[in-house]
Amino acid sequence: MCSGYPRLFARIVEKYGLGSKRRSIFGGTMWIIKSSEFIVRGNRLLRMYSYYSLFLALLMMIVDGLDKKDVILGQQAPYLFLVLASIYIFAASIFAAIASRNPDPQAATSYVFLEVAILAGMMYASGGLDTGFSSLLLVPLIISNLLAPGVLGYGVAAWASIAVFYSQHIWPNNFAPQEVVNTGLFGALCFALAWLTQALSKRLQSALSLASDHAKHIRRLQRFSQRALMNMPGGIIACDPSGRILFHNPQATAWFGIVDNILLPSYLIDIKDSKRVEMNGEQLLVTRVDIPESQQDYLLFIEDSARIEAEAQQIKLASLGRLTASIAHEIRNPLSALRQASQLLAETPYLESEEQRLTHIIEQHCMRINRTIEDILQLSRGHQACIEVLRLKPWLVHFHNQFEHLEPAQDYSLTIECSDDILVPFDADHLQQILHNLAANGLRYARKANHGDAQLQLRVTTNQTRVFLDVLDNGFGVAESIRKNLFEPFNTGEHNGTGLGLYLCRELCQANQSRIEYIQQSQGACFRITMRKA
Structure with a gap:
């Protein structure tokens, strides 16, 4: 009565390549059928729906078995209700088994249309729309529109309307005006519910897609941050207010021999701003940085003082070198003239011994000043x-x-x-x-x-x-x-x-x-x- 159309639809999709298989944001398989936009968003929702259907079918069979006088279910056609309930249990069991392994669009579409037809027949067997049985038809309608936004979702709404009209009027040949109006209102409700469900589904899908993109971005940043922290030349330790270690990188382990979830060593707990610590002959600078809005958690940054001093020294020498070089050159030029004049004076033949001694003193001090200039120039050249x-x-x-x-x-x-x-x-x-x-x-x-x-x-x-x-x-x-x-x-x-x-x-x-x-x-x-x- 109801399974031919969905099977034909699924075959057309498969034959003409209108579908594709992707990974869903729920971690399962996601099928996309382009012509009808049929989407099964992972195993989770479909598996829960299959379990619900199996539970409902078993519950109806149990209630019908306990109701010997058929006053609760199957009042109008008890035998038909029993046959449909048996078919319902059989179909729901097969669908639950398929959904628990690997759901596919053929099983999903076939079962939705089959379940609507079965429930419509059971509603007729139990007395029609007035019994309230029609509310059970709304569940597969909502699920199908969550799983199948687009034309196919409205197709399920149309199928439910047709199945109810057929079971209420064509099959029993009953066209009472009031009942026809009720059936029409139920059909309108099906289409309205399909539209509302699809609108909410699209918003939910958009929000989930945005959340998935944000989660991917956050995971990417976390990987970058983790790699940077693990490979940074200095050490880093994250602690809670009690001083318990939450995170540390390998360099901190090498310096302090610490592990996660233990208390900081006593010489690190009392740090308020910064502190110098000596470990295994190394001078370390430990700086505390409080993390705002984090329940008083804080970070300890550990740096090798020798490396910091070396960097500062390079900056200092760069500026000092320019100054000393210019001063030394300004002194060297007149010093060279002074020394040359002293040497020429010492070569004069008529100098007395006392005068020779004075020129020797001039020569010695010129050499001393020259050595100082050489040392200063050597400093000014830098020491990269x-x-x-x-x-x-x-x-x-x-x-x-x-x-x-x-x-x-x-x-x-x-x-x-x-x-x-x-x-x-x-x-x-x-x-x-x-x-x-x-x-x-x-x-x-x-x-x-x-x-x-x-x-x-x-x-x-x-x-x-x-x-x-x-x-x-x-x-x-x-x-x-x-x-x-x-x-x-x-x-x-x-x-x-x-x-x-x-x-x-x-x-x-x-x-x-x-x-x-x-x-x-x-x-x-x-x-x-x-x-x-x-």
Whole structure:
């Protein structure tokens, strides 16, 4: 009676390629039939509808079985009601089985039209429109218009109207005016309900599509944010007001050894603004940032102080270099003229010995000023590090050979204490300048303290993340009066020193994310360079 049309429709769709299969926003399969705009939006709604139909069919069969006198259902045609209820259970069972696996448009369209026809027949068997049975016809009508917006949805409304008219008037040959009017009103209600359902369905679909687009965009941003947080050079920790860790990136784990859902270490909980923390020989700057409108949650940003200082140092040196270069050039030009005049004067044959001594003093001070200018110009050229991985022991042996070539080992010894497998990231030229400056200074003071027995040592030790290169001598050590400002420019303990050597060493170390410090010894001096491990 009712299944021929939907099957024919489905065959036409399949034969002429009017349909396509896509993924739905509900995570199931979505069928789109272009000619009728039939849409099954995923398994969820269709599966719930199939379970409802099966439950309704079973309930009708149970009620009819308990109602021996047929006063509730099937009053007008009990046998017809029983046959239709049996067909209803059989069809609903098959449809529920199909919907639970993989719904397709043929099963969906066929079942909707079949169910409308069955319910229309059961309504006739139970007494017609006046019994209120017609309200059960509205459920498949609403579901079909949710699943099939467009022409097919109105087709279901027309099919329901025709089925009711046929079962109420043509089949029993009853054309009473009042009943015909009621049937017409029911048909109008079907079309009105179809229009309203489709309008709401389109709005719902638009909202769901917009929500899906927003969800995709949010997931995309989350992936970007997650990747950025995981690969950022600094550490980050997200905490709740009690200090419990909600999130952290790998760098924070490497520095503090933390995991999710534990309390922060005590030295991190009391941070109000920023704090410097030392972990495994590394100076870390921890900054707290409160998150507004988040129940007092906050973030801790952890940065390597050495890297920050190196960046600040590059900015400082860029501006300082321009100033010092211009000043040094302005001094060098008249200084060259002064030195040349002094040399010409010293070559005059009629100068007395006292006058020769004065020209010698002029020459010495000109050379001292020139050395200061050379050091200043070297600072002004900047120290942009070209960092490479150095195997430290072979490099120190090479430095030892170069240093002995410049300072022949007649009255001193230079020893190296270093493991073979130590690697450090450092600019080789910068390390050469630093060690030459420290070794030359140490040798000069060691010779003064130990005539003929000056000793220098390059000693390397390590911990988990850092390498410590110590330059030791057996000289007098550094006077306590100048230790505080030892690495400041123009701070010197010698009459003819420029006070720029150790300052230059500090700047070069900072450019390589390292630091230099003076370690007090019982005898002699020790300058320690703290470097990163490669």
